[in-house]
Amino acid sequence: MTEALVVAIGKALRSRGWTLALGESCTGGLLGHCITNVPGSSEYFLGGIVAYAYQAKEQLLGVRHDTLYKHGAVSRETALEMARGARHAFSADVGLSATGIAGPGGGLPDKPVGLTWVAVSTRGGEWGERHIWQGDRQANKADAANAALTMLLRILKQEI
Numbered sequence: 001m002t003e004a005l006v007v008a009i010g011k012a013l014r015s016r017g018w019t020l021a022l023g024e025s026c027t028g029g030l031l032g033h034c035i036t037n038v039p040g041s042s043e044y045f046l047g048g049i050v051a052y053a054y055q056a057k058e059q060l061l062g063v064r065h066d067t068l069y070k071h072g073a074v075s076r077e078t079a080l081e082m083a084r085g086a087r088h089a090f091s092a093d094v095g096l097s098a099t100g101i102a103g104p105g106g107g108l109p110d111k112p113v114g115l116t117w118v119a120v121s122t123r124g125g126e127w128g129e130r131h132i133w134q135g136d137r138q139a140n141k142a143d144a145a146n147a148a149l150t151m152l153l154r155i156l157k158q159e160i
Helices: 003-016 030-036 054-061 065-071 076-090 137-158
Strands: 020-024 045-050 094-100 115-122 125-132
Touching (some): 020 076, 054 076, 076 094, 076 125, 094 137, 115 137
Parallel strands (some): 020 045, 020 094
């Protein structure tokens, strides 16, 4: 992640008077860490929820039980519900989420290690993106966070 990326996100949020909330799983708080590395981020960053277990995703982010059991924790559907849930939990303008399989274990034939879904939820719409990373656990987490932040900035530039 570049400092320029998170600074640009802050400027885009500030220019709209928007606030941001996070719903993290595979990134384990890395998104929040990156956002709060920018001085003044308290002007637009409300907080984040690291929800690793199914129970936490359901109770803290409002992910539906059926979504988790039908599509799994690493799916477009879950990522979108996590982003929406974070937005609602903090009454934020924007919710950002990341869920994936960081590795080295946990992969399945249809969901390999490195698979990550990132999502953004705003009042104006919701977007999800699928990625597959090839690195070790630390690299996969960093790549997931970078992809989520890059997607967020791209959407902020398009919104209003």
